[in-house]
Amino acid sequence: MTIGRAETKGQTVNNARPVVEIKSLVKSFAGRIVLDTVDFQVEPGNIVSIIGRSGGGKTTLMRCINLLEQPDSGTITLQGEPVFAGRKTVCKDLAKLRQRVGMVFQRFYLFPHLTAVENVMLAQMKGLKIPETKALHTALELLAEVGLSHRALAFPEQMSGGEQQRVAIARALALGPSLLLFDEPTSALDPESTRDVLAVMRRLARSGMTMVIVTHEVPFAREISDQIVFIDGGHIIEQGPPSEVIDNPSEERTKAFLRSYNSNS
Amino acid sequence: MNPAPGLFQVPWQEYVPALADGLLRSLGYTAAGFAGAVVIGLGVALLRISSRRLLRIPAAIYTELFKNIPLLAIIFITYFGLASIGIRLDAFQAGTLSLVIFYGAYLSEIFRAALLGVHAGQREAGQALGLGPTVTFTGIIFPQALRLALPGTGTMLVDLLKSTSLLVVISAAELMSQAQLIASETFRALEVYIVISAIYFVVCYPLSQVVLRLERRVQAGAPLSLRRYRRLAQARALLAAAETASYSEVKP
Numbered sequence: 001m002t003i004g005r006a007e008t009k010g011q012t013v014n015n016a017r018p019v020v021e022i023k024s025l026v027k028s029f030a031g032r033i034v035l036d037t038v039d040f041q042v043e044p045g046n047i048v049s050i051i052g053r054s055g056g057g058k059t060t061l062m063r064c065i066n067l068l069e070q071p072d073s074g075t076i077t078l079q080g081e082p083v084f085a086g087r088k089t090v091c092k093d094l095a096k097l098r099q100r101v102g103m104v105f106q107r108f109y110l111f112p113h114l115t116a117v118e119n120v121m122l123a124q125m126k127g128l129k130i131p132e133t134k135a136l137h138t139a140l141e142l143l144a145e146v147g148l149s150h151r152a153l154a155f156p157e158q159m160s161g162g163e164q165q166r167v168a169i170a171r172a173l174a175l176g177p178s179l180l181l182f183d184e185p186t187s188a189l190d191p192e193s194t195r196d197v198l199a200v201m202r203r204l205a206r207s208g209m210t211m212v213i214v215t216h217e218v219p220f221a222r223e224i225s226d227q228i229v230f231i232d233g234g235h236i237i238e239q240g241p242p243s244e245v246i247d248n249p250s251e252e253r254t255k256a257f258l259r260s261y262n263s264n265s
Numbered sequence: 266m267n268p269a270p271g272l273f274q275v276p277w278q279e280y281v282p283a284l285a286d287g288l289l290r291s292l293g294y295t296a297a298g299f300a301g302a303v304v305i306g307l308g309v310a311l312l313r314i315s316s317r318r319l320l321r322i323p324a325a326i327y328t329e330l331f332k333n334i335p336l337l338a339i340i341f342i343t344y345f346g347l348a349s350i351g352i353r354l355d356a357f358q359a360g361t362l363s364l365v366i367f368y369g370a371y372l373s374e375i376f377r378a379a380l381l382g383v384h385a386g387q388r389e390a391g392q393a394l395g396l397g398p399t400v401t402f403t404g405i406i407f408p409q410a411l412r413l414a415l416p417g418t419g420t421m422l423v424d425l426l427k428s429t430s431l432l433v434v435i436s437a438a439e440l441m442s443q444a445q446l447i448a449s450e451t452f453r454a455l456e457v458y459i460v461i462s463a464i465y466f467v468v469c470y471p472l473s474q475v476v477l478r479l480e481r482r483v484q485a486g487a488p489l490s491l492r493r494y495r496r497l498a499q500a501r502a503l504l505a506a507a508e509t510a511s512y513s514e515v516k517p
Contacts, residue, residue, distance in 0.1 A: 068389060099395035109390035113408045113486065117500050118493075123394035126404050132496060140503055152504055153497065155486050175395065 017080045019044050019179050019210045020065055025074035027060055034060045035071070036234040042179070042212055042227075047205050049213045049221035052231040053257060058214045061231065062181050065212065066101040067094060079178065099127055102172030106184040108164040110156040116143060116167045117152040120174045128175060135174075142170035146200050162193025166200055180204070182213040218261050222246045230254045275451045277460070280443075287443030288464065294357070294429040294439060298364030299422055305365055306372025313377050324373070331370035337431055339363045344435045356437040360429070368425050372418065379414035380406065412483055419476030423469050430465070440464065 020042040027035040034057045042048050050058045063069040064076065067089060076084040078101070083091040091097050110119050120139035124130040130138070143152050146166040156164050165185055172180060182201070186194040198220055205211060205224050215221050221228060221242070228245040230238045230253075238251045249255050312324035331339070343366075344359035354362065383406050391401035430441035444461040448454045488494040 066393060095395045095397050098393055103393035107386060109386040111405055123396060126400045127395045136500055
């Protein structure tokens with residue numbers, strides 16, 4: 001297996017069914033509305049970056065995709081299969097759904113009691129019931145892909161943040177997902193580690209992987225994304241290609257956000 | 266015959282069989298009591314972290330009740346108390362039951378803290394990888410909780426072994442009961458109890474050292490199962506093979 005199974009963008013785009021289709025999504029925490037009737041769509045092979053202020057609902061929207069967060073109402077459809085409709089989960093096998101949606105967390109959440117290679121093997125063996133030797137080979141290949149063969153037998157606490165995050169990416173790829181979710185993957189990292197992780201993500205993007213990225217790295221989002229979604233106050237304020245949303249925003253709130261971003265960096 | 270009041274005047278050779286028998290019984294109580302306490306402790310801990318009040322509350326009552334009454338009282342109740350209402354347990358049954366109930370309450374606290382000590386993100390990472398609740402618990406939460414629980418559990422094991430001496434009050438024929446017999450036969454209380462204390466020490470000290478070493482090994486991530494040992498060995502072999510292969514590629 002190599003990084004990214006979807007062969008090339010050209011091939012996957014032919015498959016017209018959106019990978020993610022979200023309609024009228026509402027989510028509140030303890031009465032406070034965090035997502036207010038949000039529509040959101042991801043086409044096969046596309047890279048969609050969600051940007052916006054902290055607390056604006058970026059991460060919540062992403063966590064609704066694999067139902068780590070239970071929405072109040074709306075519909076979620078993954079690759080044509082209804083997952084959430086009305087007010088309840090309609091997907092019968094949530095575990096199977098999540099095997100198709102890889103997720104990378106801000107704080108990595110590697111399993112600290114296992115070595116890097118075992119982290120990448122675990123879900124293959126326990127979830128997909130892949131035989132041990134095959135799972136081991138896949139894991140070592142994926143670690144090589146993210147440049148960490150030499151750390152295969154290290155434990156998470158022995159690794160730098162950047163190394164841990166790259167292992168986490170390998171772990172998510174091990175199930176051969178058709179969609180990868182990144183929740184602020186570099187927010188907990190120093191600049192050097194950030195560079196390494198972004199390099200891996202670029203390679204994934206080139207391989208045609210469909211990705212949704214919540215990020216504060218505006219220049220990176222601009223460079224890598226097909227679509228930028230700007231969220232503020234639970235609403236999608238503006239979305240479109242980076243050339244529009246970032247280079248030529250039409251909404252006042254987007255402009256204000258980008259101005260404050262540029263003055264801070 | 267023994268005019269000088271020296272320290273060692275008890276004919277210990279004669280008592281070796283009795284002491285060996287007593288020690289074995291003490292260890293038997295320890296093994297049975299600890300095994301039972303681990304099972305009860307884990308069960309109660311799981312109930313206490315349940316989201317259902319109906320499960321949580323009885324478990325909390327159990328823990329608080331038995332943590333706050335003396336082990337000696339529990340021993341009297343199970344042996345003499347239950348007998349008075351027709352439930353006759355022999356010394357081994359009553360003794361083991363007392364140890365299980367008492368240490369089960371303490372271990373449930375240790376296990377509960379350990380289970381709660383595993384970061385919530387770990388469960389989420391398991392879920393996001395498409396693992397069900399059972400596999401998430403057995404493969405991710407439990408092994409980490411085990412590592413957190415090991416120090417406290419080890420301390421409890423040694424404490425339990427020492428507490429078997431309380432079973433002297435129901436003449437359980439364990440080490441301390443043997444000591445009492447020897448003391449009453451020889452009238453050498455100081456000598457007898459010093460020797461018995463030494464025996465407890467000689468058993469307990471290495472046990473705590475073994476537990477400590479186990480703790481360090483586990484903390485360092487050493488495999489506890491043969492299967493995991495083999496898995497890591499295979500990974501090591503594959504990595505080594507890959508390295509030699511890449512070296513030979515570099516050579517012309």
